[in-house]
Amino acid sequence: MTRQQTAPASQRPHPAIARLKRQRRNKQRGLIAIALLFAFFVMGLPVLAIFARAFQEGLGIYWANIIHPETLHAIGLTVLTALIVLPINLVFGICAAWAITRYTFPGRRALITIIELPFSISPIVAGLCYLLIYGATGLVGEWLDTYDIQLMFNLIGIILVSLFVTCPFVARELIPLMEIKGRDEEEAALTLGANGWQTFRYITLPNIKWALLYGTILANARVMGEFGAVSVVSGNIRGETMTLPLQVQLLYDDYNATGAFAAATVLTLIALLTLIARSVIESAHPHHH
Amino acid sequence: MTLHVNDISKSYSNNPVLDQVQLTIEPGEFIALLGPSGSGKTTLLRIIAGLQFADSGSLWFDQIDMTAMQARERQFGMVFQNYALFEHMSVADNVAFGLKMRSGKTRPSKKEIAKRVTNLLEMAEISHLADRFPSQLSGGQRQRVALTRALAIEPRLLLLDEPFSALDTKVRKGLRKSLRDLQRNVGIAAILVTHDQEEALEMADRIAVMNDGRIEQFDTATNLLRNPATPFVADFLEGLSNYMTEGAGI
Numbered sequence: 001m002t003r004q005q006t007a008p009a010s011q012r013p014h015p016a017i018a019r020l021k022r023q024r025r026n027k028q029r030g031l032i033a034i035a036l037l038f039a040f041f042v043m044g045l046p047v048l049a050i051f052a053r054a055f056q057e058g059l060g061i062y063w064a065n066i067i068h069p070e071t072l073h074a075i076g077l078t079v080l081t082a083l084i085v086l087p088i089n090l091v092f093g094i095c096a097a098w099a100i101t102r103y104t105f106p107g108r109r110a111l112i113t114i115i116e117l118p119f120s121i122s123p124i125v126a127g128l129c130y131l132l133i134y135g136a137t138g139l140v141g142e143w144l145d146t147y148d149i150q151l152m153f154n155l156i157g158i159i160l161v162s163l164f165v166t167c168p169f170v171a172r173e174l175i176p177l178m179e180i181k182g183r184d185e186e187e188a189a190l191t192l193g194a195n196g197w198q199t200f201r202y203i204t205l206p207n208i209k210w211a212l213l214y215g216t217i218l219a220n221a222r223v224m225g226e227f228g229a230v231s232v233v234s235g236n237i238r239g240e241t242m243t244l245p246l247q248v249q250l251l252y253d254d255y256n257a258t259g260a261f262a263a264a265t266v267l268t269l270i271a272l273l274t275l276i277a278r279s280v281i282e283s284a285h286p287h288h289h
Numbered sequence: 290m291t292l293h294v295n296d297i298s299k300s301y302s303n304n305p306v307l308d309q310v311q312l313t314i315e316p317g318e319f320i321a322l323l324g325p326s327g328s329g330k331t332t333l334l335r336i337i338a339g340l341q342f343a344d345s346g347s348l349w350f351d352q353i354d355m356t357a358m359q360a361r362e363r364q365f366g367m368v369f370q371n372y373a374l375f376e377h378m379s380v381a382d383n384v385a386f387g388l389k390m391r392s393g394k395t396r397p398s399k400k401e402i403a404k405r406v407t408n409l410l411e412m413a414e415i416s417h418l419a420d421r422f423p424s425q426l427s428g429g430q431r432q433r434v435a436l437t438r439a440l441a442i443e444p445r446l447l448l449l450d451e452p453f454s455a456l457d458t459k460v461r462k463g464l465r466k467s468l469r470d471l472q473r474n475v476g477i478a479a480i481l482v483t484h485d486q487e488e489a490l491e492m493a494d495r496i497a498v499m500n501d502g503r504i505e506q507f508d509t510a511t512n513l514l515r516n517p518a519t520p521f522v523a524d525f526l527e528g529l530s531n532y533m534t535e536g537a538g539i
Contacts, residue, residue, distance in 0.1 A: 184373035187340050190360040191367040192387035192442055202386075206377045 050268055054261035065262035070239045074247035075266060081155070081243060082223045085162045089219050090212065093170025097208075100171075101178040115171050118164055126164050127232025134160065153235030158243060161229040166219040173215035174208055181207055210285045214278065221274040225267060290316040290351050292337070292446060292478065297346035299332060306332045308502040309346065314446075314478050319469065321481045321489035324499030325525070330482045331450060333499075337480065338448050339363045350445065366439030367448040371455055372431045374423035380434050381406050381419040387442035405441070413437040413471065428456045429464055436468065440475060447472060447479035453488060465492055486529055498522050 055062050065071065099105070100112060118126065134141045134151040141151055151157055185207070189199040205212075227245040234241040242250060244267055251260035294312035298305070307329045314320050322330040335341040337348065339360030347356045355363060375383050388402045397405065410416045415433050423431060432452055439447065452468070453461045469492050472479045483489050489496045490510045497507040498521070506518040514530045517523035 184369055184371060185375055187360075188367070188369055188373040188375070188438075189386070189390075190340065191338055191363075191365065191448075192390060192438070193361045193364070194386070194390040195361060198390050202390075203375060 047268060050261055050264050054258065054265045057258050061258060062262050062265075065256075065259040066266070068259065070242065071247055071251075071259065071263050073239050074242045074244045074263065077155070077158075077242065078224050078244040081158055081162055082220055084159055085166060085223050086216055086220060088163060089166055089170050090216060092167065093174060093215060094208075094212070096171040097174035097178055100175055102183060112175070115168050118167050123161075123165055123226060123228035124232060127161055127229035130157070130161050130164070130229075130233055152233050153237070154241060157233035157235075158230050158241065161233050162223045162226060165226050165229055166222045169219035169222065170212065170215035173211040173218075177208055177211045178204075210281055214281050217274055217277050217281070221271060224270050290445060290478070293347075293349040294333075294337070295347045295349065297333065297336060297343045297348070299329075299336065299341070299344050306502050307336070307343070310502070310504055312497060312504065312507065314480065316478055317476055318478045319472060319481065319492060319494045320479070321483055321493035321496045322499055323483055323486065323489040323496050323525075326484060328499040329502040330484075330499045334448055334450055334480060334482045337446075338365055338367050364442060364444055365446045365448055366442055366444030368432070368435045368439050368450065368452045370451045372423075372435035374431060374434055374438070376423050378422070379419065380415065380421050380423070380426070381410070383423070383434055384409055384438050384441050386438065409437050409441055412474075413440075429460045432456065432464065432468075436471065440471075444477060447475075447477055449479060449481045451482055451484070453483070453485070461488075468492075486526055490529060498525060500525070 054065075096111065096115060100108060131138065131152060133139050134144075134157070136142065136145050136150065136152070144151060151160065185203050186199050189203045194202065224243075225245060226243075227249070230243055231246055231249075234243065234246060236242065236246060236250070238250070244263060248260050248263045248267070251257075251263060292312075292314040294310055294314075297307055297310045299307040310329075310333060312320075312333075322333060324330050332341065336343050339355075339358060339362075343356065347354060349355065350363075375386065378386070385402050385406045388397055388405065391397075406419075407416070410419055413433050413436065415430065415437065418426065418430060418434070423434070426434065432455075435452070449468075453464065456464065465488065481489070481492060493510070495507060495509055496513055498505045498513065500521050506513060506522045508516075508518075513522060514526060517526065
């Protein structure tokens with residue numbers, strides 16, 4: 001930000017001021033150049049490379065790779081996982097945010113901390129923990145195994161770890177917002193004769209809807225892109241439990257680089273859409289972030 | 290339509306906030322709960338509203354025990370300290386809210402609701418604000434909307450939680466009279482919570498002076514000033530004796 005200082009016309013600018021301004025300008029240019037170069041080499045170029053490599057052998061080959069049954073199945077499984085995980089997350093996020101901001105109870109602080117845990121724990125560790133507990137020889141898994149219920153190495157396992165890694169997103173968006181808003185409007189609604197559901201539907205929800213959408217979009221990007229945790233519990237069964245990121249890895253290991261990059265473009269497009277949706281929401285409702 | 294507050298006690302984790310409070314409010318009467326902050330007046334108002342519940346004691350209104358009745362069933366209109374207007378709704382929608390939330394049989398038709406909202410806005414002299422949103426209103430206008438919204442549910446009692454504290458001094462004085470006039474026109478009893486002695490003296494028929502969770506004295510302004518029952522009352526109203534006769538502000 002340069003601030004032009006207007007001096008009376010009769011006065012000449014002090015020579016030291018001119019030097020100062022020049023230095024400032026150089027500093028600015030330097031910082032901008034560093035930021036742009038960094039962004040280009042670290043983020044821009046690799047993303048462009050994905051598309052360049054995927055289309056290298058022509059559009060026909062690219063398309064053939066996309067519609068390969070295994071890749072299509074991976075896309076389908078990824079979307080299915082998101083469709084199941086996100087609504088559960090939404091409900092949990094609202095419940096958790098409501099409990100934390102509207103009630104005081106023993107364990108409230110612990111709940112705030114534990115909601116954030118998936119952000120700080122490595123996903124692969126999370127996957128292993130799930131295997132330990134819900135796997136066939138695990139605490140819960142062994143007991144369920146006697147009823148012929150298997151939780152790991154199938155869709156259920158993928159959903160469980162996806163829930164774990166995305167658990168914080170919605171609640172995290174809602175908690176600060178609901179804290180600031182307070183409960184005044186909700187109490188006003190109650191005194192006006194609204195019941196609990198009406199209060200939520202007509203007062204709380206309109207106030208949090210953008211934060212809710214924002215959190216869901218972030219969670220969606222995470223569900224669809226998750227590799228580590230899912231790879232531990234999915235069992236990596238070809239054409240069955242391969243989500244899109246796992247499929248990319250599989251194709252690459254099979255020396256099918258074009259196929260791997262073609263699948264990767266799908267993930268990248270999802271990421272770009274997320275980014276666009278995010279900035280649309282932010283520009284429409286800038287107060288959230 | 291008399292409200293009886295019988296021996297209401299309430300404490301937060303062993304800290305007593307209200308200690309056997311007794312109060313009777315006659316139909317049409319304007320009562321002030323006056324006291325310093327922390328004296329329990331807001332808690333008492335919230336218990337009367339049904340937003341909080343007493344540990345012991347009972348609340349009777351119109352010969353019905355409503356101690357455990359939910360806020361939404363009490364049909365008491367409440368004006369909150371910061372007005373708690375629904376920021377995402379227009380003024381007209383704010384006022385219509387209580388009527389729209391009514392269940393099946395008791396809910397008026399859309400046409401009827403619109404008509405009643407128009408009448409209410411007219412009565413409160415804020416018809417021109419109908420399509421505005423709360424963020425576009427001044428403090429005084431917000432207070433008007435909050436009051437109109439509370440009156441829309443045809444309340445049986447009006448509860449006012451420091452309704453002037455969010456306004457600056459100049460606006461405050463002008464609005465006291467207009468609020469009192471509106472309450473008289475509607476003809477329902479009202480309870481005003483305030484820490485402002487002058488406000489209580491000017492507006493209320495009777496004043497309950499509260500201290501440390503108890504009502505020290507409940508009487509008319511004149512009697513409070515002439516015969517303070519406790520040293521606290523005398524102290525708290527000190528310097529105001531001239532106010533009644535001369536009408537001068539502090």
